Amino acid sequence: MKADTTIMRAMLAGAAILAGAGASAQELNLYTSREPGLVEPLLQAFTGDTGIKVNTVFLKDGLVERLASEGESSPADVLMAVDAGNLVDLVERGLTQPVESEILTAAIPENLRDPGNQWFPLSMRARVVYAAKDLELDSITYEDLADPEWKGRICIRSGQHPYNTALFSAFMTHHDAAATEEWLTGLKANLARKAGGGDRDGAKDILGGICDIAIANSYYVGLMRSGKGGDEQKAWGEAIKVILPTFEDGGTHVNISGAAVAKNAPNRDEAVKLLEFLVSDEAQKIYGEANYEYPVKAGAAIDPIIASFGELKVDPLPLTEIVKNRKQVSELVDRVGFDN
Amino acid sequence: MAWVTDRIRPARSLGFGAWAWIAASLLVAALVLVPVLALLWQAAQGSEGLWSHLARYVLPHALGQTAILMGGVGVLTAAIGTSAAWLVTAHDFPGRRVLEWALLLPLAVPTYIVAYAYLDLLHPLGPFQTLVRAALGHDSPRAFRLPDIRSMTGAILLLSLVLYPYVYLPTRAMFMTQAANLVEVARTLGTSRRQVFGRVALPLARPAIAVGVSLALMETLNDIGASEFLGVRSLTISVYTTWVTRSDLPGAAQISLAMLLLVVALVSLERWARRRQRYSVSGQRARSFAREPLGRGAGLAALALGFLPVFFGFLLPALYLAVEAWQRFQFAGLSDRLLAEARNSFVLSALATVAVLACGLVVAYAARVFPQRGMQLVHRAASIGYAMPGTILALGILIASAGLDRWIGQAAGALFGVDPGLVLIGSGLALGYAYLARFLAISIGSVEAGLTRIPRSYDQSARTLGQGVTGMLRHVHLPLSRPALAAAGLLVFVDCMKELPATLLLRPLNFETLATHLYGEAARGTYEEAAIAAWAIVLVGILPVILLARVGPGASRG
DSSP states (O other), rough: OOHHHHHHHHHHHHHHHHHTTTTTTEEEEESSSSSSHHHOOOOOHHHHHOOEEEEEOOOOOHHHHHHHGGGGGOOOOOOEEEEEHHHHHHHHHHHHEEOHHHHHHHHOOOOOOOOOOOOOEEEEEEEEEEEEGGGGOOOBBTTTSSSSSGOOEEOOOTSSHHHHHHHHHHHHHOOHHHHOOOOOOOOHBBBBSSSSSSHHHHHHHHTTTSSSSEETTOOOHHHHHTTTTTTHHHHHTTTEEEOOBBBBTOOOOOEEEEEEEEETOOTHHHHHHHHHTTSSSHHHHHHHHOOEEEESSSTOOOOOOHHOOOOHHHHHHHOOHHHHGGHHHHHOOOOOOOTT | OOOOOOOOOOOOOOOOOHHHHHHHHHHHHHHHHHHHHHHHHEEEEETTTHHHHIIIIHHHHHHHHHHHHHHHHHHHHHHHHHHHHHHHHHHTTTTHHHHHHHGGGGGSSSHHHHHHHHHHSSSSSSSHHHHHHHHOOOTTTOOOOOOOOOSSSHHHHHHHHHHHHHHHHHHHHHHHIIIIHHHHHHHHHOOOOHIIIIIIIIHHHHHHHHHHHHHHHHHHHHHHHHHHHHHHHHHHHHHHHHHHOOHHHHHHHHHHHHHHHHHHHHHHHHHTTTTTTTOOSSSSSOOOOOEEEHHHHHHHHHHHHHHHIIIIIIIIIHHHHHHHHHHHHHOOOOOOOOHHHHHHHHHHHHHHHHHHHHHHHHHHHHHHHHHHHHHHEEEEEEEETGGHHHHHHHHHHHHHEEEHHHHHHHHHHHHHHHOOOHHHHHHHHHHHHHHHHHHHHHHHHHHEEEEEEEHHHHHHHHHHOOOOOOHHHIIIIIIHHHHHHHHHHHHHHHHHHHHHHHHHHHTTTTTTOOHHHHHHHHHHTTHHHHHHHHHHHHHHHHHHHHHHHHSSSGGGGG
């Protein structure tokens, strides 16, 4: 019996090591729905600076469920996500904890921040319009996109993708549900092909003669034009002109990538250190250089490719207001048969 | 025709061995049912207004699209799989032996990769349309382009070209081992060679075709990646949207369970339709087929025809991937993590395959030895995991594993004062569990198909000679069903390699496989960086296909 207990204890201890639950103080565990390729350069810099090792798991859509199921035993310390809606989901499920840090509040503008300090934006991307070069289009509003002038000329990914539901939610915050439904119907009628694929397909399809303009995120242009994706993509990137659209009574719609500290974080101090590192000049520079995102910190450098789009006038509506519409908008997308 | 249906009489008093088999079978079925029950519990949490929204705006379109997609893929995979199987079993022509295993190759390529490859190949900027434009003298895609492949037709064609081996594999085995005797008989009775196919072989192969088509259709139902690329809004996409975009897991679970009911109903209907038919053969040893030698021209035509699905389902996309991977390799070199990821994928899939095979054998064998109704139910229950979208099943496994982990944690705390953390999820055992729940149906189905080919009279002889249930398996059924086990192993292994949603959701920290790497790149749109990982999945997937060709059904019969 005694021997059994000893063996059992040894087995459990072994399992605990495998599970990473006994992580020493110089480690922290990151659950991220941002793709590993985007997060890695930042984590390497962080480990280089602080000596804290970061264990990662990339989870995409299941982040909330994994964390909620693991409950109090969860090894997660930091949660990283793209799209404000995803971060708000984490907060609404009670999976985060507030962080009071002057470093964070000083670095991040107020309209992008969560008033309860449950999550923090770290980088921005604008939802822009790619236009065929020969169109000689210089400016456009989001409202214009539903104008029959564009019939059969627009490419866009699925209306249910978070990048689009966030844009549509912003539209609804500026207008109302009825106007949004009408706008979505108009936009749908203007599509050159079924909504689908990715943002880069927009540029590719413009070059391929399928559409004249595409709605997509700003950083893809950096990835394409820089040549990091090879010569072929460079050609796609150079076939288009980027326009920063605005709402008629506002600015350009931006979304964020951000992070939060998990409610049951076993390494809370290290977790806060990582968040603070991510708004440092060093990290904000990586966001701009490696990912072609807009840094969230005022005054941080923007990559020249992204800067060439012109000055970004961020829409003043708070993100926390915009994301409140996301579920209703998702239903509107179904209603107008946007993806059908 | 009278089929010999000498069922073994249920033993009056079951020995300990027999009870052990029944208990093991029940345990396996329970393991599969737990995540489904977890989802039922989720679904019961309710989702306000979901169904009225769905019924009004989503279902009319999604149901129609799903029906067309499934109908199209069902007909095409049955046609391609069955005719390819007949071509290589009933005829002899140069290159037949290579074709026999080459026809399995599309199994190695995940559907989403094939979809992506074709999207690129057939894009107005891709090589095909560029050639066409050059031939017609147009210099810009704005002047001339072909219809977009992103359509329902495109989706049906692509999915069928990748999924037909699910039909080809069991149907060929059926033709080879079952049809031979009867074809000979039919021939002596004056049936022409052409008529044999329609009158004897095809009706005989019906259970195999049904199993194959239902596997292909469940793969179709599970697909999200290819549908997303090709712009098909199936029910599976609605489930995904309900869960991800509207954060409504109860709603997603409800739709998935409704889909599960639909699948179970369809499968039962097919079984009911052939309820009067029995397919076991008499005690005669199955003889190999007398193949019809084809003349030179006909032989070449047969080879070319049989080669078509291999070319479009495997060679063309694989070649494309190879070129992309090579370009990427020259541009950025080889990631040092790739080797570790390949090892993770291989070891994980291999271990899971062993477990899935063993459990499949337990359930299929127990259902054969104890053909009572109750055991048939256990057998159906154990197969249920394959019939619902993998994304949602993965969530069920997550809930079940996390619950089990909590329970282990509490027990460990109370008994030994140790906090073991998350034992199942943290160690990767939850992943194995997911593969088991998801792919057990493949293993049960293939093993069962192998067992039905062993005449019942063998069982009786073995029992008369004093073998118990376990001894009979070791000395009779296991040696005789080795080819079927090999086939099951191949299908399960390749599916584990390709599996994405559960792997993504349930893997421990710092653990990547080829599929999760591939997804990580694809999710941010950097497909080019994923090319090498995609190519590696295909390469590792080809290995067991070739292996199966050596040990698989009929391989030794030439």
